[in-house]
Amino acid sequence: MKPYQHVAIVECDEPLLPIPEDHFAFVCPHPYAKIGAPYGNKSPFYLRDGVIQRLSEAQTTLQQHHPGWRLQIFDAYRPIAVQQYMVDYTLREVAQAKGLQPDQLTELQRQELLELVYEFWAAPSANPATPPPHSTGGAIDLTLVDETDRVVDMGSPIDELSPRSYPDHFALSEDLRDRAFHQHRQLLRSVMLAAGFQQHLNEWWHFCLGDQMWAWLTNQGTMGGVVARYGRMQDER
Known part of the structure; x- marks a missing residue:
């Protein structure tokens, strides 16, 4: 278990709603649906009502400093079946990148590769006490687009399994390009934290x-005692 999975959940039953299409930018086609992730009739571009409201606040703050810029939604709600599919898909990709046959891994090789995968992907737990973050409707993957709808360069793509994905990877670099990447990441972080979000x-x-x-x-950062208010969505309990 990861440390955060020990936190108690007091479900508030807030509804899962579509993210307004006319307000934010979206990555389309959806990257996981495109490769066959089993969403069925569920949309990945859904969040809890309160999360959408805070997301709007974040974008308003962003546009106060950068008129015309928007948050671009990469992924939001993720059923557990999709979480399992993406963990399996990523495991296969990592194995192939290392010259291994995914269907011929030893148990030791499989566990070593899963350790890398689970550094970035939550386990597809069916236990209601330990839901994957995206299966709660309270987690979102996103980036920025500028006033021309061009994606702002963050220095590494979303879902890259490498240290470049760490939020402060470029913080100490003296390279001007790396510094720009860090500034872009800090901008995204600042507007999201100002709206009440926390960053992975x-x-x-x-x-x-x-x-x-x-x-x-x-x-x-507090005396403690804060509990989660979003657990696994009702239709998956």
């Missing part, structure tokens, strides 16, 4: 509000 420790693109990770990160 290993992923510059992942932010959360109301789930176990959010509560655990919030408790690191």
Whole structure:
């Protein structure tokens, strides 16, 4: 278990709603649906009502400093079946990148590769006490687009399994290009945190509000006692 999974969940039953299409930018086609992830009739571009409201606040703050810029949504709600599919898909990709046959891994090789995968992907737990963050409707992966709808360069793509994904990877670099990447990441982080979100420790693109990770990160800077208000969605309980 990851540390945040020990946080208690007191479900508030807030509805899962579509993210307004006319307000934010979106990555389309959706990257996971494109490769066959089993969403069925569920849309990945859904979040809890309160999270959408805070997301709007973040974009308003962004546009006060950068008129015309928008948040671009990469991924939001993710059913557990999709989480399992993406963990399996990523495991296969990592194995192939290392010259291994995914269907011929030893148990030791499989566990070593899963350790890398689980550094960035949450385990597809069916336990209602330990839901994957994206299965709660309280987590979102996103980046920025400028006033011309051009994606702002963050120095590494979303979902890259490498240290470049860590939010502060470029913080100490003296290279001017790296410094620009860090400034872009800091801009995204600042507008999201100002709206009440918390940022994943290993992923510059992942932010959360109301789930176990959010509560655990919030408790690191307070006296503690904050619990999660979003658990696994009702239709998956």
